[in-house]
Amino acid sequence: MAAATILIDRIGFAYTARSPRVLDDVSLTIAPGAITALVGRSGSGKSSLLHIIAGLAKPSAGQIVIDGVAVDGPTPRAVMMFQSPSLYPWLTVAENVAIGLRFAGLKHPDIARRVADTLALVGLEGAARSRATSISGGQAQRAALARALVMQPDVLLLDEPFAALDLFTRLDLQRDIRAIAKRFNITVVLVSHDIPEIARMADRAAFLAGSPARIVTETAISEAARCDDDEASRAEIARLTALYEQVSGAATPQRAPIVHTAAATPAFAQ
Numbered sequence: 304m305a306a307a308t309i310l311i312d313r314i315g316f317a318y319t320a321r322s323p324r325v326l327d328d329v330s331l332t333i334a335p336g337a338i339t340a341l342v343g344r345s346g347s348g349k350s351s352l353l354h355i356i357a358g359l360a361k362p363s364a365g366q367i368v369i370d371g372v373a374v375d376g377p378t379p380r381a382v383m384m385f386q387s388p389s390l391y392p393w394l395t396v397a398e399n400v401a402i403g404l405r406f407a408g409l410k411h412p413d414i415a416r417r418v419a420d421t422l423a424l425v426g427l428e429g430a431a432r433s434r435a436t437s438i439s440g441g442q443a444q445r446a447a448l449a450r451a452l453v454m455q456p457d458v459l460l461l462d463e464p465f466a467a468l469d470l471f472t473r474l475d476l477q478r479d480i481r482a483i484a485k486r487f488n489i490t491v492v493l494v495s496h497d498i499p500e501i502a503r504m505a506d507r508a509a510f511l512a513g514s515p516a517r518i519v520t521e522t523a524i525s526e527a528a529r530c531d532d533d534e535a536s537r538a539e540i541a542r543l544t545a546l547y548e549q550v551s552g553a554a555t556p557q558r559a560p561i562v563h564t565a566a567a568t569p570a571f572a573q
Contacts, residue, residue: 306335306488307370307380307457309356315364315515316351324363325351327515333507338484338491340501343511344551349494352511353460356492357383369458379407381458386466388447390435396442397422397431400449407454421453424483441472448480452487459484461493465500477504498547502528502540510550519550 309332316326325348333339341349354360356367358377367374369381382403390399397418404414422428425445430438435446444464451459461480465473481504484491495501501508502524509521524543527535 307490308335309333310368313365314362317363324515329517331509336488338505340493340505340508342508347511347516350462353462353494357381357460379454382451382454382456383460384464386463388443392436395432396446403454417453421449425449459489459491498544499540512550
């Protein structure tokens with residue numbers, strides 16, 4: 304896995320040729336190894352933009368470029384986690400994780416090794432032989448994460464994968480995904496409505512607003528949001544919340560200046 308640079312270049316998007324545009328002139332550069340959150344109200348086109356990055360939807364205008372190569376369809380370099388883990392219920396956890404490798408034509412010993420290593424990475428080594436129907440919701444999302452990571456992607460795209468989980472399971476997964484992404488230098492794009500979640504996980508946030516939506520501002524997220532100092536963490540979350548409320552009410556947004564905050568080097572997983 305090698306971190307990738309993502310260029311979102313003047314993206315426009317409409318669901319049909321006759322429907323109004325959901326996105327218009329959306330441009331953003333995501334640095335290699337960065338965790339970037341796309342933030343906006345429901346219907347602002349965040350998930351549509353994520354699907355375009357993944358090659359699952361085609362833009363009406365503009366292009367997505369990953370490390371100099373234009374995205375023209377799904378690619379194993381960029382994998383996606385959805386709100387639902389969508390595991391095959393008749394397969395075991397290990398068999399679900401192995402699906403992409405089987406389609407890629409890997410030999411059985413290589414598949415078995417990579418699946419075992421990835422299940423251990425996400426803390427599911429004890430559930431490898433369990434049926435997908437017999438594990439908890441948090442374990443199912445960890446299996447979905449393993450299914451994504453086993454492909455050794457350069458880009459991981461997260462479409463609100465924690466929305467249906469309880470608080471403590473959600474917090475554990477947020478922490479673990481950030482640690483794994485930093486350890487393996489994976490570029491991550493996250494869609495979420497949850498400002499504390501964004502503060503805990505992301506290095507930067509890009510805010511979408513307007514109709515059609517475009518990116519109106521972006522900001523670095525201070526390491527204070529992830530530190531043990533509750534007061535500093537609350538202050539950073541309050542800053543992001545105020546920025547969200549400010550830009551989401553803009554009727555005809557113009558690109559605002561980028562807000563810079565001092566951020567310490569993230570702690571990598573050991």
